[in-house]
Amino acid sequence: MATDTNWKRDLLNQIQRRNRKQSYPFIHLIQTNNKLQEIASSLHLKNVQLQVEIERLKEESISSHVRGDGVVSIATTHQLEQKLFKLQEELTEMHKKRGENAQQIIDLNALLQEKEKEIQHKDTMISSMVETNVTLKQSKKALEFSIAELEATNQMLKDEHQALQMAFTALEERYRKTQEDNSDLIQRWMEQKAKDADRMNAENADFIKARQQRLAKDLEEAAKEQVPVDLDKGPVDGYIPAVCVMASVPSRAQCVFDAHEGEVYSVQWNAMGSFFASGGADRKIKLWEYHNGVCESRGTLVGSNAGITSLDYSQDDSMLLGASNDFASRIWTVVDQRLRHTLTGHSGKVLSAKFLTEGKVVSGSHDRTLKIWDLVSKSCVKTIFAGSSCNDLVTLYGASIISGHFDKRIRFWDTRGPADSSINEILLQGRLTSLALASDKNQLLCCTRDDCLKIIDLRMNQVSCTLTADGFKVGCDWSRAVFSPDREYAAAGSGDGHLFVWNVSKAKVEKILKEHSHAVVACSWNPSGVSLVSCEKGKKVVLWSDF
Amino acid sequence: MADDREILRELWDGKIPVSFQLAQEEIYTVEQPDPFFLLVPRLTYFPLVTDKVYRHMVKHVDPDHGEMWLEFDNQPLKWHYPIGVLYDLYGYQSELPWTLTVHFKNFPEDELLHCPSKEAVESHFMSVVKEADALKHRGQAINNMQKKDHKALWTGLMNDKFDQFWSVNKKLMENSGEDAFKSVPFRIYQMDQIPVQKLFKPVDDNGENLTLKNLLSIALPDLEEKGILSRYRVVTQGIEPPLDVPVGWMSEHLSYPDNFLHICLVSRGHSES
Secondary structure, eight states, rough: HHHHHHHHHHHHHHHHHHHHHHHHHHHHHHHHHHHHHHHHHHHHHHHHHHHHHHHHHHHHHHHHHHHHHHHOOHHHHHHHHHHHHHHHHHHHHHHHHHHHHHHHHHHHHHHHHHHHHHHHHHHHEHHHHHHHHHHHHHHHHHHHHHHHHHHHHHHHHHHHHHHHHHHHHHHHHHHHHHHHHHHHHHHHHHHHHHHHHHHHHHHHHHHHHHHHHHHHHHHHHHSOOOOOOOOOSSOSSSSOOOOSSSSOOEEEEEEEEOOOSEEEEEEOTTTTTTEEEETTSSSOOOEEEETTTTEEEEEEEEOOOEEEEEEOOOOTTTEEEEEETTTTTEEEEEEEEEEEEEEEEOSSSSEEEEEEEETTTEEETTEEEEEEEEEEEEEEEEEEEEOOOOEEEEEEETTEEEEETTTEEEEEEEETSOOTTTTTTEEEESSSEEEEETTTEEEEEEEETEEEEEEEEEETEEEEEEEOTTTTOOOOOOEEEEEESSEEEEEEOOOOOOEEHHHHTEEEEEEEEEOOSSSSEEEEEEEEEEEEEESSSEEEEEEEEEO | OOHHHHHHHHHHTTTEEEEEEEOGGOOOSSSSSOOOOEEEETSSGGGGOHHHHHHHTTTTOSSOOOOOEEEEEEEETTTTTTTTHHHHSSSSSSSEEEEEEEEEOOOOOOOOOOOOOOOHHHHHHHHHHHHHHHHHHHHHHHHSSSSHHHHHHHHHHTTOHHHHHHHHHHHHHSSGGGOOSSSSOOEEEETTSSBBOOOOOOOOTTTOOHHHHHHHHHHHHHHHTTTTTGGGEEBBTTTTOTSSSBBBHHHHOOOTTTSSSSEEEEEHHHHHH
């Protein structure tokens, strides 16, 4: 505690010493200095003021010296001075007043001028208002006039409208009556038609009966007569379909040639077995005849706008039907090679088209419909909504259709029944690529994408036989397989370019024919059973036979 | 305690005689301006006392002048240090009155802050007080005060009212029981160096009071290591306190009004030259 106070005292002493040294000696000095400085500055100011005063006084004294002449008694002078002073004061006051008055006058003048200006302005405004008023009135009158006019027109139009309305009701009444007449007439006409049809049927029946009787008679006669058969005489002109006794399995390529510019999608022999047609991606159908080991072109059918997908001859070989990727099917006559009909209406590629009867055609399309066409009226008579893209179809007995679909189903249709419901369906394991009927129309050969051929017995409505082979691959969605004319064999092309021929009764591969270098698309057996034609995705068509 | 109060009072009365002279190259009039003498309190700031100097000098300079600033011995003086600190740091060895040069041109932008008004000084002062209280009481004392207390601190300093100032300041200087100082707000100045400021507890772990010597060894370990501390005088408030004075007591009694201990190290060699 003692040391405590010691250093505290020491500090206090130091501070006091500091203050004594630094501030106390200077307090009075600086205070005095500041005071003196203030005094000096105030004196300086006063000095300046006095100087100015002196100057002023000097000037005054000079002026008084100049005026002071003569010695007048101081009293009078004083009196006069006082008077003068008063008068001068009065005078100044007057002057002041006058000045004020003048100022007032000036102010009033200014005011007056301003008011006048205002009046002038108002006048101009009034005149312009009047002018506008007049123009507005004029326009109002004009508008009223036009309103009246419009009203008159309106009235007129209304009248016209009423008149027209009345005319319209009258006409409508007449129209209704006419329609009634019309329906009446139609009914009567229909009745007449029905009667005609009945009569026609009766006549037909009679005619057929008569013909049958005649035929029976002729047959009897013919049976009686011995007719020498002239074997040397070839097929006479006219339609004689080829007859097959026994099909032979072709063993070698007789003729290999470039048929088209691009892929060949379809080949088909005619019913006589004398010609075959091929259709390809180059939009052409070509007709060929096999003669002395070569295939000679017998004509080209043009008219399609896209590749040909399927071909079919009519039963008498007079017409050729081609389905096309341009959504249409076309019919050419073979003799003059001219395009006769173009059947348009599908909204997708037509993948297959076949003759139903001589006058009707059925086509199956990628747009999931089948259409039946009447060649007489050249129009679509029926559209069947199949529900899936149709890859191939065949016709049976002129009225039934069997179609093979993308959804692995085969559908059976009867054109006579109500549309849009198939009579029967068979589901297979793969997408259908082709259908082919055997010549006895009891067996159906189906080619599916699961690389096998199925033979369906149409009487049993089930698969009777399955044909497969090592290395057999179905090349595309429209690969076609065929029966031989005697139903002993089935032929189909593979994706690797081989042509497989199966023996149907043994369900075994009979032969594998190698000539194609691309996937084989379609093949067709000559109706006489001696040769086979196949086409591929390249340009080539090969004709096979065993001699 | 009577001694302590006396010490505070004597410190408050500390004044320095200053002679203001206009820089020769800035005189604009024919007449040479007289030097202006003032006795300025050590604890205040220059912008609070130089109004008269400004009025006196401004008559003699280019009317297109800039802000006024002061210089001693080619050293621009920072207005935000208390005048006592400036004197102890730069003018401790010089003769009295302290002769400063007044400038109106070439404001040393990179050394001085602009001082637009006395409000700037006030806000600076209050912020330093808050900083000090944050160090001492975690800012609780200053935050518990009202606005009028803050105002009383400032007006007490500005108008040289010892009682008004200390009636408020004693709350900030509370150093007992729970309000004991957490750490001591101090700054150590050296010529041409950035001031040193560190966290420093006034009492060590054993409850012993730490002295000025401890403070210097912690704040300036370099000087301590080199053993050159004896080359410097340790000056605060114009005196050289013994090195065994407890720092806690120093902070309570020898702090400037901004609650900081401003300690200057003045080279002894400088005084001999």
